Amino acid sequence: xxxxxxxxxxxxxxxxxxxxxxxxxxxxxxxxxxxxxxxxxxxxxxxxxxxxxxxxxxxxxxxxxxxxxxxxxxxxxxxxxxxxxxxxxxxxxxxxxxxxxxxxxxxxxxxxxxxxxxxxxxxxxxxxxxxxxxxxxxxxxxxxxxxxxxxxxxxxxxxxxxxxxxxxxxxxxxxxxxxxxxxxxxxxxxxxxxxxxxxxxxxxxxxxxxxxxxxxxxxxxxxxxxxxxxxxxxxxxxxxxxxxxx
Amino acid sequence: xxxxxxxxxxxxxxxxxxxxxxxxxxxxxxxxxxxxxxxxxxxxxxxxxxxxxxxxxxxxxxxxxxxxxxxxxxxxxxxxxxxxxxxxxxxxxxxxxxxxxxxxxxxxxxxxxxxxxxxxxxxxxxxxxxxxxxxxxxxxxxxxxxxxxxxxxxxxxxxxxxxxxxxxxxxxxxxxxxxxxxxxxxxxxxxxxxxxxxxxxxxxxxxxxxxxxxxxxxxxxxxxxxxxxxxxxxxxxxxxxxxxxxxxxxxxxxxxxxxxxxxxxxxxxxxxxxxxxxxxxxxxxxxxxxxxx
Numbered sequence: 006x007x008x009x010x011x012x013x014x015x016x017x018x019x020x021x022x023x024x025x026x027x028x029x030x031x032x033x034x035x036x037x038x039x040x041x042x043x044x045x046x047x048x049x050x051x052x053x054x055x056x057x058x059x060x061x062x063x064x065x066x067x068x069x070x071x072x073x074x075x076x077x078x079x080x081x082x083x084x085x086x087x088x089x090x091x092x093x094x095x096x097x098x099x100x101x102x103x104x105x106x107x108x109x110x111x112x113x114x115x116x117x118x119x120x121x122x123x124x125x126x127x128x129x130x131x132x133x134x135x136x137x138x139x140x141x142x143x144x145x146x147x148x149x150x151x152x153x154x155x156x157x158x159x160x161x162x163x164x165x166x167x168x169x170x171x172x173x174x175x176x177x178x179x180x181x182x183x184x185x186x187x188x189x190x191x192x193x194x195x196x197x198x199x200x201x202x203x204x205x206x207x208x209x210x211x212x213x214x215x216x217x218x219x220x221x222x223x224x225x226x227x228x229x230x231x232x233x234x235x236x237x238x239x240x241x242x243x244x245x246x247x248x249x250x251x
Numbered sequence: 252x253x254x255x256x257x258x259x260x261x262x263x264x265x266x267x268x269x270x271x272x273x274x275x276x277x278x279x280x281x282x283x284x285x286x287x288x289x290x291x292x293x294x295x296x297x298x299x300x301x302x303x304x305x306x307x308x309x310x311x312x313x314x315x316x317x318x319x320x321x322x323x324x325x326x327x328x329x330x331x332x333x334x335x336x337x338x339x340x341x342x343x344x345x346x347x348x349x350x351x352x353x354x355x356x357x358x359x360x361x362x363x364x365x366x367x368x369x370x371x372x373x374x375x376x377x378x379x380x381x382x383x384x385x386x387x388x389x390x391x392x393x394x395x396x397x398x399x400x401x402x403x404x405x406x407x408x409x410x411x412x413x414x415x416x417x418x419x420x421x422x423x424x425x426x427x428x429x430x431x432x433x434x435x436x437x438x439x440x441x442x443x444x445x446x447x448x449x450x451x452x453x454x455x456x457x458x459x460x461x462x463x464x465x466x467x468x469x470x471x472x473x474x475x476x477x478x479x480x481x482x483x484x485x486x487x488x489x490x491x492x493x494x495x496x497x498x499x500x501x502x503x504x505x506x507x508x509x510x511x512x513x514x515x516x517x518x519x520x521x522x523x524x525x526x527x528x529x530x531x532x533x534x535x536x537x538x539x540x541x542x543x544x
Contacts, residue, residue, distance in 0.1 A: 053433065074432070074437075075432040079435035091427050093426045093427055096423065096426065100419050103419075107420065108435040
């Protein structure tokens with residue numbers, strides 16, 4: 006479904022991603038792990054059309070989409086839930102969800118209402134808060150809203166950037182359970198996560214990025230038991246430098 | 252006329268003047284919040300709309316027809332200027348974008364001078380009859396038309412942004428541009444529409460005030476500056492603040508001119524601007540923007 010070939014992304018003079026090549030199949034859930042500044046968020050940003058690649062190619066269902074803007078990528082079925090959530094704080098929860106369906110709202114108005122119900126079923130904690138301003142929600146509810154808004158676009162590829170960041174363990178568990186439920190529906194998901202253990206438990210496959218390069222990839226269950234991953238990201242042994250460990 | 256009658260007369264004049272500033276400030280604030288660009292050519296939209304409508308009326312068109320054509324033409328011009336001058340510089344710093352709009356203002360004023368010359372032109376009053384006597388003050392019926400347009404613009408814009416899906420799309424873009432792009436909204440397309448809307452509102456304001464003030468090629472400059480002052484007094488991120496700032500500025504100018512000296516009128520608005528910037532830089536009802544440190 007998604008093919009990335011030799012992707013390079015620069016932030017000014019700094020090369021953030023270097024020769025990233027990756028294939029993601031339909032219905033797969035892939036975790037991207039790595040330390041801070043490794044390039045994980047940049048990878049999702051480039052896939053969502055927020056950053057223009059400096060080189061390489063991105064193919065979505067066989068069609069080139071390299072360097073296309075975010076608004077085009079949403080229409081192609083790629084939705085990003087960014088780490089900062091980027092919800093519309095002074096609009097209501099319901100408005101945020103309805104705006105998530107922007108590109109098909111007028112054509113499928115009734116279906117959009119059904120989609121809102123589905124999102125509220127997925128995140129029952131949002132039910133009853135539809136009229137509240139999004140900015141008044143707790144961090145956990147805002148994260149659920151950000152995921153729900155992305156789902157309203159009916160994506161075929163969902164990109165999640167650190168959905169557990171700064172949230173209570175109970176909320177993280179709820180969000181991870183929702184993601185596992187989405188995977189069951191056949192949605193393709195790429196999950197960037199600092200919470201390595203949680204990410205490896207819910208995903209099929211994982212890759213480790215360090216300094217803009219993929220340094221390790223494989224089945225999530227295998228990586229969960231990989232001593233080097235355990236040393237670098239799961240804190241099982243005294244801390245060592247991630248790159249040195251891999 | 253006794254003192255209370257004189258004061259009420261000044262209040263009526265101030266509200267009329269303030270209504271004009273409020274309309275310009277409203278267009279400025281709405282465009283600024285959606286596009287992030289402070290359009291210093293807003294006053295020229297007002298002048299061009301008024302001049303075009305006056306020419307159409309002189310050529311035999313009825314006032315309503317001239318109004319519709321001038322408003323549509325200025326909406327088109329606003330959109331075209333955004334595409335040709337603002338859009339190419341959309342990634343430039345805000346200061347560069349403001350300088351672009353100042354150069355647009357100078358160019359449009361020059362164009363108006365070439366087409367219409369320096370002679371003032373007039374439009375007929377919207378309703379006949381003499382001034383209305385209210386509480387001892389003589390109120391020009393055209394002033395009521397101007398205040399009516401302010402009320403219509405406020406209610407219309409509020410209804411559009413609060414009650415319609417398209418309005419919420421605009422607000423989403425205003426609240427969080429990255430978030431808007433991530434749901435598929437193209438901010439560049441909205442920026443063009445915002446400039447078209449401000450062109451239309453500017454033209455409407457120009458046509459409404461011309462029966463009172465007459466229209467000249469350079470009428471937009473000072474009105475644009477006053478509108479900008481009103482917007483800053485009210486708070487650049489608040490439409491309600493823009494209207495309040497415009498009305499307050501108009502009333503203050505009228506009372507300053509009537510009770511102290513007419514020479515103080517323009518200086519007063521700049522003094523108020525300095526006072527607001529020193530005492531409350533976010534404006535009277537504007538919100539303080541957060542900044543990550």
